[in-house]
Amino acid sequence: MPDDLHQRYQAAHRAYQLHAGSCGAGCARDIPRCRDGKRLYELFARLQDAYLNRLRQSRKR
Numbered sequence: 001m002p003d004d005l006h007q008r009y010q011a012a013h014r015a016y017q018l019h020a021g022s023c024g025a026g027c028a029r030d031i032p033r034c035r036d037g038k039r040l041y042e043l044f045a046r047l048q049d050a051y052l053n054r055l056r057q058s059r060k061r
Contacts, residue, residue: 005054009047016040 016037020027025034032041 003051005047005051009044009051012040012044012047016044 016027016032017029019037019040020029020032023034023037025037027033027037027041030041032038
């Protein structure tokens with residue numbers, strides 16, 4: 001069964017990439033330049049950090 005947190009972080013990444021590809025403010029791959037881009041990128045970063053932290057914790061056990 002796929003990991004929900006992983007799916008959410010991947011979906012957030014796809015959403016940011018779609019936005020960046022069509023952003024009139026010029027959002028780049030990892031440099032959000034508008035309010036919506038910053039919001040989407042921050043969501044992606046938070047979810048990715050949570051996922052990676054959980055992986056690290058599970059490896060310590």
